[in-house]
Amino acid sequence: MVTTKAYAPASIGNVSLGFDILGAALAPVDGQNLGDWVAVSDAEQFSLTVDGRFADRLPPGTENNIVTKCYDFFQDALATKGVAKLKVSMHLHKALPIGSGLGSSASSIVAAFYALNAHANRPFDKDTLLLMMGELEGQISGSVHYDNVAPSYLGGMTLMTGQDAPVALCLPSFEEWxxxxxxxxxxxxxxxxxxxxxxxxxxxxxxxxxxxxxxxxxxxxxxxxxxxxxxxxxxxxxxxxxxxxxxxxxxxxxxxxxxxxxxxxxxxxxxxxxxxxxxxxxxxxxxxxxxxxxxxxxxxxxxxxxxxxxxxxxxx
Missing domain, CATH: 3.30.70.890 (GHMP kinase, C-terminal domain)
Known part of the structure; x- marks a missing residue:
């Protein structure tokens, strides 16, 4: 059985001065992970399992989990592209608290899409995948924005362009901070x-x-x-x-x-x-x-x- 596992870091949205257009990904200096990970494994039938410190705070029911919504969205996108659908199961490790301001939903979404895309031999390019991530994030927050999904996906500090491509630009940052x-x-x-x-x-x-x-x-x-x-x-x-x-x-x-x-x-x-x-x-x-x-x-x-x-x- 082949498994693809992706980790997506937590992020700071807005970075104070950049409402909805700036974001920054975080890495604790002590080497701990601060983010969610999602694993995609070959399987005849879809299923989703969850664990992690904040797994019990997720909505009940597999159909209500954002990772399941990512799976459904990704499968539809494959069909539109004329690519065979994946036969997989998924696992979410929920390390970030819900409603925390650390890009919790974005971390799950980004890890899910990244793992699915990698498992499918990357049929979607960076900007297409980011657009998918933003749309799913918008379903939770009430509006499409990329200030968490973009830094979590791309890393670093990101500036959102307001365009379909490139969706975000990576900015310099200060290593000393x-x-x-x-x-x-x-x-x-x-x-x-x-x-x-x-x-x-x-x-x-x-x-x-x-x-x-x-x-x-x-x-x-x-x-x-x-x-x-x-x-x-x-x-x-x-x-x-x-x-x-x-x-x-x-x-x-x-x-x-x-x-x-x-x-x-x-x-x-x-x-x-x-x-x-x-x-x-x-x-x-x-x-x-x-x-x-x-x-x-x-x-x-x-x-x-x-x-x-x-x-x-x-x-x-």
Whole structure:
């Protein structure tokens, strides 16, 4: 029996200043995996099994699992392409919490599509696969966006183009930066977090948003860490979403007082992230977040670097 297993890392959506158009993949510095994996195995009849720390939080019933939806979507796409359907079973290892702001659904989706495509000898190219991933992610969040699926798939920091091809561009990042990601243990619905936002923004906010993106990308390419970190503020979502995150303001104040370069909400939250230019600063922020921001036993934190590998096939 042939098995193909793919791992997809967790990700930070928005990266504060890039609502819906920036994302970054995460790799803990201690070597742990922070992401889901999906295995595809030859089988006469489809079945799905699940395990992992957060498997019991998934919707009941195989038909309601997003991995099953990926399988159905992929099979239909094969048929449209004139390629024989796969005869496989699948297994999901659910390591990321649902509604965490770490790209949990995106990680499962990306790992599933990547494993299916690899098992089928890669009938779909990168952009076609990304479009599939975005469409499935949209079914959960209520709108198609790529700020989690793209970095999880491609690795690194990604900028979404708004085009069918290329769907996303990979940006430079700073190897010296540490990214502290802390999940509080609560759950925030992406769809609900989008509903809390205004439908329209004033011109000054739009100008600030566009200016920050332009300055940030320029700073990344020129290697100007100080300038890049200076514009990592969220003028779109944070002021509205932080009401869903207990102790957010206190966490930000502490992180900045310790010398963090930036602090913000990861995706829709409740995970928050801090950027530091030294391990000692990252450790100090992590310690405070562990003691004051985590709300229950589900919470956790990691000190990370940017995962430049993205989704990959891994051995059993």
């Amino acid at each position: 540490y990214w502290v990601a802390c999940y509080s243990g609560l759950s925030v619905s992406t769809a609900a977090a989008r509903r809390i936002l205004p439908k329209e923004f004033d011109m000054q906010t739009c100008l600030t948003f566009g200016r920050q993106i332009g300055v940030f990308i320029d700073a990344l390419y020129r290697g100007d860490k100080k300038l890049a970190s200076s514009v990592m503020t969220d003028v779109i979502a944070e002021q509205h979403r932080k009401s869903l995150l207990p102790h957010f303001d206190e966490a930000r104040s502490y992180a900045k007082a310790q010398g963090a370069l930036a602090f913000g909400i990861s995706g829709s939250g409740p995970t928050v992230f801090a950027v530091a230019d030294s391990l000692s600063t990252a450790q100090a922020v992590q310690t405070w977040l562990n003691e004051h921001y985590i709300q229950n036993e589900d919470g956790f934190s990691h000190i990370c670097k940017i995962d430049t590998a993205g989704t990959r096939v891994v051995s059993e």
